[in-house]
Amino acid sequence: MLNVNGICKSFNNRNVLENVSFKLERGKVFSYLGPNGAGKTTTIRILNGLLKFECGEIILENEKMNPYDVRLRKRSGLLTENPGFYERFDAVKNLRFFGSLQGMDDNVLNERITEMLKEFGLYEYKNTPVGTYSKGMKQKLALIRALLHDPDIVYLDEPTASLDPETSLFVRNLISDLRKKGKSVFLSTHNLNEAEQISDWVAFINRTIVVQGPIENLKNMLFGKTVIIEFEGEREKIREILKNYDFEILDSRIKIRNVSGISKILKDLLDSDINVSYVYPEEHNLEEIYMELISNEYKKH
């Protein structure tokens, strides 16, 4: 759907993006993670024709895009970091304004506004000035604005930042629904738990893409396959049996790294009268991956 090949960007001779490449596929959720100032919002702005890129190329549906290309803006819906609205206008007036600029027909637009306000639970506030809305309500309204014209790609910049848990859950469910409808979602977030739950592909950026792929692949790449065995028995015997493996013994658990097969290890342990009560893979979450990557980045610099 969208191919980004080696784009770069600088502000005042300071590189903020270097050789950034990735693919956004139809019906997938792509999470873009990185520390503050890593270039997440800059990437989103470039992909929405708000900032120009200085090198590389952006290809949307096999068509090469120019900087500030209007085709990028027609095909995408953007949830900005700050949900800016005309505060004295009500929700309907705001949405009608932005929907009209997207070229929507008046009748279709009015129907869509009503339908989406109901879906997002804002219908009863439709005639209330947006300036009186809570942060969560504004964020929902901004999501409606981003989705109003039924875009193929939805860019969400920190969609759940400082939202209450209920609204955050609403946003996560919405992203899952968008994926089911075949929309591509580009999600920039600091919420690693959220990204882990809903992403098909994760990219870590720190001016350039540090690493990207499905979460499981990243875990294996960074930590290898690690297995935990809970046991009862003599530790010396265990050390002898596992002498050819990368392992450590922690209380009543054995942690074995980079395991390719577990059956031989289990057989050897059982044959040596080691009582094995549980065997399970060690779980790493996205936060651990993130921290590992960040610490590697710090070491580099």
Next chain:
Amino acid sequence: MNTKNIKIIFSKDMDELLSLNIVKFSIIFFPILFLFILSSVLVISFYQIGHMSSIPLSTFPAGTGDIHNIQIFYYLALNYLILLSVVPLGLSTTIASYSIVGEKQQRTIEPLLATPLDDRDLFFGKLLAPLIPTLIASYISIFIYTIIADYLSSSLGKIIFPDTQWIIIVFIFIPSSTALEILFTLLFSSRVTDPRSAQQISGMIILPIIIVFILSLFYYSYEPILLLILTFSVILADVIIFRIAVRLFDRERIITRWV
């Protein structure tokens, strides 16, 4: 240009501007104030002309020859009309700056620029929004002034307005000079960090230019052709500044400085 998009921007800005008390106040108050002052001066002048015999002939330029009261009154009424054209200039700067400040304060510029809106359409919509209410308010005061002037001149034997000069000043000079003022405000708004300073800079640049034009009008107001040439040079400046403003409109600068 996409007229539908221009209309959308214009309607939104009009709605927004007219919801601001300061804008409503300015639109109503300043034309009334100027109308009151200039009409009063015109009425006083009219009664002074009634006592013309007490004014020495040396008051007028050498070689003036026979001057009828109606000619003197016409000359004064025309020049006060030119002074009345200052109203839309002052109003438009205030209103245009609110239109820009509003986008910054409400952080709407990023979602606005993320739509497929063309920069020219955005500029044209932003130009029309302060221009139309300003002109309507100014025209109401000008038409009342014209009725007063005609009422007074009729007692001197002639209805003086509208004539060619009046038509040129009201329908060409005032809209074009007001547009020029707004364009300067828009031009600078995309080049400075704080949109309020755009108002100040544009005011500093445009006002001396307009004052020169207004002073020139005092001299050329009796010559329709010269008046037309002067006025069309303002229209030419409008076209040039519009093109420059669109070309210099820098999305990146606005996004990075305003958002």
